[in-house]
Amino acid sequence: MPITAPMHLPTLHGPRVLLRPMTPADAPALFALHADAQVMRYWSTPPWTDPQQAIERLQADAHAHALGLHLRLAIARREAPGALLGACTLFDLDAEQGRAEIGYALQPAAWGQGLMHEALTLLINHGFDDFGLRRIEADIDPRNTASGRVLQALGFQREGLLRERWRVGGELSDSALYGLLHRDWTNRHD
Numbered sequence: 077m078p079i080t081a082p083m084h085l086p087t088l089h090g091p092r093v094l095l096r097p098m099t100p101a102d103a104p105a106l107f108a109l110h111a112d113a114q115v116m117r118y119w120s121t122p123p124w125t126d127p128q129q130a131i132e133r134l135q136a137d138a139h140a141h142a143l144g145l146h147l148r149l150a151i152a153r154r155e156a157p158g159a160l161l162g163a164c165t166l167f168d169l170d171a172e173q174g175r176a177e178i179g180y181a182l183q184p185a186a187w188g189q190g191l192m193h194e195a196l197t198l199l200i201n202h203g204f205d206d207f208g209l210r211r212i213e214a215d216i217d218p219r220n221t222a223s224g225r226v227l228q229a230l231g232f233q234r235e236g237l238l239r240e241r242w243r244v245g246g247e248l249s250d251s252a253l254y255g256l257l258h259r260d261w262t263n264r265h266d
């Protein structure tokens with residue numbers, strides 16, 4: 077069951093980053109993000125090849141937001157809110173079960189500065205406080221060291237490994253499953 081329909085699209089402010097709704101003006105930066113082979117190395121779909129894919133993604137998001145199926149927000153620096161650096165998403169929102177999955181990507185020029193930690197802190201707070209989630213999950217390629225470290229620093233626990241779960245561009249990959257409970261998050265901030 078979706079969380080809310082239609083979804084309220086918030087703007088969330090951290091010390092350095094903000095999360096905001098995407099607009100059609102974000103299409104070129106969203107395309108550049110998903111067309112970057114470095115960014116997409118461990119993604120569950122191949123890099124985008126056509127700018128139209130970004131336009132279609134924004135249209136699909138508008139539909140999903142209207143139905144309360146997921147929440148995808150742009151990541152930008154506070155001083156340059158119009159410039160999309162990345163995206164983060166709460167998807168597979170299930171209000172009845174109180175859970176959702178998290179996804180995220182940042183352009184390589186912004187890596188290694190702790191920006192995703194800040195962005196996901198905002199998104200997770202929103203998921204727990206405003207959607208009343210009990211549990212947030214992540215499914216990552218176990219070879220994606222940076223992603224695993226981001227999750228662990230946020231308090232996610234690695235809960236399992238699913239072998240050969242994905243086939244992307246002919247390459248098989250495993251899934252490391254991570255979970256964060258609301259009580260883990262609350263205790264972490266006590």
Ligand SMILES: CC(C)(COP(=O)(O)OP(=O)(O)OC[C@H]1O[C@@H](n2cnc3c(N)ncnc32)[C@H](O)[C@@H]1OP(=O)(O)O)[C@@H](O)C(=O)NCCC(=O)NCCS
Pocket residue numbers: 114115116118119179180181182183186187188189190191192193215216217220221222223225226229
């Ligand atoms: C994963 C990703 C979001 C991390 O974002 P980030 O803002 O660079 O993360 P941080 O700066 O907070 O760094 C997180 C940790 O990873 C480490 N790290 C950063 N880049 C790394 C790399 N290429 N290899 C190994 N470790 C790396 C950092 O040192 C830091 O470790 P620490 O917490 O022990 O200091 C970013 O690399 C990215 O967008 N990757 C491509 C998309 C992707 O794989 N998304 C996840 C799919 S599930």
